[in-house]
Amino acid sequence: MVTLNHSAEALRPLFESQDGKFEKIRNAGWASFEKTGWPTRRDEEYKFTALDAIFKRNVDFSDGGFTYSIDKDYAHSKFYSEDGHHLVFVNGNYIESWSSIGEGKLSLSAFDKLNSENLATIVNQFGDDRASVAINHAFLSNGISIKVGKSVDSLPVFIYHFRDASESTTLSFPYIHVQAEENAQICLYEKSFSSGTHLHFASHMTGIEVGRNANVQFTKIQGLEKRDYTLDNLFVKQHESSHFFANTFSLSGSLIRNNTDISLDGQHCEANMYGLYFLDGHSHVDNHTVVDHRFPNCDSNELYKGIVDEHAAAVFNGKIFVRQAAQKTNAFQSNNNVSLSDTATIHTKPQLEIWADDVKCSHGCTIGQLDSEALFYLESRGIKPDMAKAMLLGAFAQESLDHVNLDIIKDEVSAHIHNRLGV
Amino acid sequence: MIKIENLHASIEDKEILRGLNLEINAGEVHAIMGPNGSGKSTLASVLAGRVEYEVTGGSVTFDGENLLEFAADERARKGIFLAFQYPIEIPGVSTTNFLKTALNQIRESKGLQPLNAVDFLKIMKERMSWVEIDQSLLSRSLNEGFSGGEKKRNEVFQMAMLEPKLAILDETDSGLDIDALKIVANGVNKLKSADNATIVVTHYQRLLDYIVPDFVHVLYNGRIVKSGGKSLALKLEAEGYDWIKEEVVA
Ligand SMILES: Nc1ncnc2c1ncn2[C@@H]1O[C@H](COP(=O)(O)OP(=O)(O)OP(=O)(O)O)[C@@H](O)[C@H]1O
Numbered sequence A: 001m002v003t004l005n006h007s008a009e010a011l012r013p014l015f016e017s018q019d020g021k022f023e024k025i026r027n028a029g030w031a032s033f034e035k036t037g038w039p040t041r042r043d044e045e046y047k048f049t050a051l052d053a054i055f056k057r058n059v060d061f062s063d064g065g066f067t068y069s070i071d072k073d074y075a076h077s078k079f080y081s082e083d084g085h086h087l088v089f090v091n092g093n094y095i096e097s098w099s100s101i102g103e104g105k106l107s108l109s110a111f112d113k114l115n116s117e118n119l120a121t122i123v124n125q126f127g128d129d130r131a132s133v134a135i136n137h138a139f140l141s142n143g144i145s146i147k148v149g150k151s152v153d154s155l156p157v158f159i160y161h162f163r164d165a166s167e168s169t170t171l172s173f174p175y176i177h178v179q180a181e182e183n184a185q186i187c188l189y190e191k192s193f194s195s196g197t198h199l200h201f202a203s204h205m206t207g208i209e210v211g212r213n214a215n216v217q218f219t220k221i222q223g224l225e226k227r228d229y230t231l232d233n234l235f236v237k238q239h240e241s242s243h244f245f246a247n248t249f250s251l252s253g254s255l256i257r258n259n260t261d262i263s264l265d266g267q268h269c270e271a272n273m274y275g276l277y278f279l280d281g282h283s284h285v286d287n288h289t290v291v292d293h294r295f296p297n298c299d300s301n302e303l304y305k306g307i308v309d310e311h312a313a314a315v316f317n318g319k320i321f322v323r324q325a326a327q328k329t330n331a332f333q334s335n336n337n338v339s340l341s342d343t344a345t346i347h348t349k350p351q352l353e354i355w356a357d358d359v360k361c362s363h364g365c366t367i368g369q370l371d372s373e374a375l376f377y378l379e380s381r382g383i384k385p386d387m388a389k390a391m392l393l394g395a396f397a398q399e400s401l402d403h404v405n406l407d408i409i410k411d412e413v414s415a416h417i418h419n420r421l422g423v
Numbered sequence B: 001m002i003k004i005e006n007l008h009a010s011i012e013d014k015e016i017l018r019g020l021n022l023e024i025n026a027g028e029v030h031a032i033m034g035p036n037g038s039g040k041s042t043l044a045s046v047l048a049g050r051v052e053y054e055v056t057g058g059s060v061t062f063d064g065e066n067l068l069e070f071a072a073d074e075r076a077r078k079g080i081f082l083a084f085q086y087p088i089e090i091p092g093v094s095t096t097n098f099l100k101t102a103l104n105q106i107r108e109s110k111g112l113q114p115l116n117a118v119d120f121l122k123i124m125k126e127r128m129s130w131v132e133i134d135q136s137l138l139s140r141s142l143n144e145g146f147s148g149g150e151k152k153r154n155e156v157f158q159m160a161m162l163e164p165k166l167a168i169l170d171e172t173d174s175g176l177d178i179d180a181l182k183i184v185a186n187g188v189n190k191l192k193s194a195d196n197a198t199i200v201v202t203h204y205q206r207l208l209d210y211i212v213p214d215f216v217h218v219l220y221n222g223r224i225v226k227s228g229g230k231s232l233a234l235k236l237e238a239e240g241y242d243w244i245k246e247e248v249v250a
């Protein structure tokens, strides 16, 4: 047993015991991680999200950090009953034989099957030298590269991450690469499952390239156990006239840090980010988002909503950059929170940096209780206060589901919300 | 049915109701008129149980019980209904949905089984026809983007669904066009029975041509300063409030 302290050291034996796969990328990742170590509260970007809780926990990597005991049947029992491509990751590794690929023009390559140059090209395209990226590289696993062809493939892609910590502490460092070519359309749905009683730590990388005139929707459902710690990076590059939607639903988990970075690399793009966090217990969810307007005539819309109860904490930081060249930009951002207890904490910060002059930008954040007039209206019709409150919260949360394409996903999240609210 | 005695109420330490008396029996319609700011909506809110208003004196007895002891939702389940002067918008909650919840909670408190979807729809269709309100309006978010008149119609529709004992209509006529006024009044009259009562707050005698009151009261400065029959409304329409103000001062 060791504790995972702030330096990279605790993970070194694990790093060194890896096989020779992806050596170059892993070594570079480790070198970078070793230099920075884990972020601390002194790091501006982690001011309100202390990773300390992870580092104080005892971890036991004697089983190698990636072992699991779940099987294929278990994984399949979690599949959505929807036609599509069902991709299975267990502790960060893509398992082809457990996955089920539907009809249609989708080309999938497991990282194991890519030559090292192609892999390096993918991996070097996304991210920067932040610790959560570096550690993902240092432990690069069997990720997957999904290429969506020009002819429209309408079947959705479901990505299931199984995090099994039955035997000992486990880790996962999944990598998902999506390349939507010109005019391609694709919806991806990602969901994580925890099993086992030990601690699990994950650092995800998802890199999405949205080609000219392509349309990509990426929806994440994070409903994890209390012993799950997650850093999750989503990097998106949009080409001219492309559309992108991110939906991020964080419903439970011990600590989740989502970094969502969208770079608008062509004219007439539209980027949308919607998020909902609904937290209780001691959950901590941090959404850091970046929209980088680098070209003229692009629109971005961002709406994150949160309900924070008990001792839970929510952090939102939304950066919008409008570069000098990005004239005629429309950028909207808002973050609305409802706090249900005196012990819940919410930190929200919009950060706009604008170098162009002909732009329309707006941002707003609210932290509040429920509207007392609305509560009174419902109560004056005979509805009990608890129910009235639940109805208003349900309505508040529901709006974040409006943009999800697939009913089965909408219904699932909606049911979860209503279940929690008891309505 | 309801007896209000020497009622005093304030908001933010400002006294609005200053010793108000009013008694209403089952089967009666009472109209309350009075200048702007005299306290009509305050009275309505206090009766409905809005906590922002503090009752500082007096009593309200409803069906033999001390009404002021109960929370807003309990009062509603006992049969008090307020049609708001300014109905608010509630995004994401549809009228249909919330009325079903309300109706079933009221039924539950009376020991009745909840209505199933079919029966609920049947009642809804019937009451919709009473106030000539459109289905599409009811499946939308509550009052969101409704016109002024549509909001008022929705208030009366809700009243028709919940069948209150005591309905308080706070300027339900304002914002209604002439046809809608008749329709809404017909709805109210349809609900009228020997067991329930209505308080109609209005500025215009016109509404009282359709909902004929048994009594007309003038509320001024937080008190009922004059009561009479329907003819009082006609006199107010013709002469305004000056003569009443003078009487009060004298
Ligand atoms: N929240 C509040 N804070 C302070 N004063 C208030 C508040 N609500 C009402 N008042 C005051 O109480 C007084 C009575 O208001 P009320 O709405 O009861 O009048 P009303 O008789 O219904 O008038 P109208 O005919 O214009 O509808 C007014 O002077 C009003 O400004």
Ligand SMILES: [Mg+2]
Pocket: B040, B041, B042, B085, B170, B171
């Ligand atoms: Mg009023």
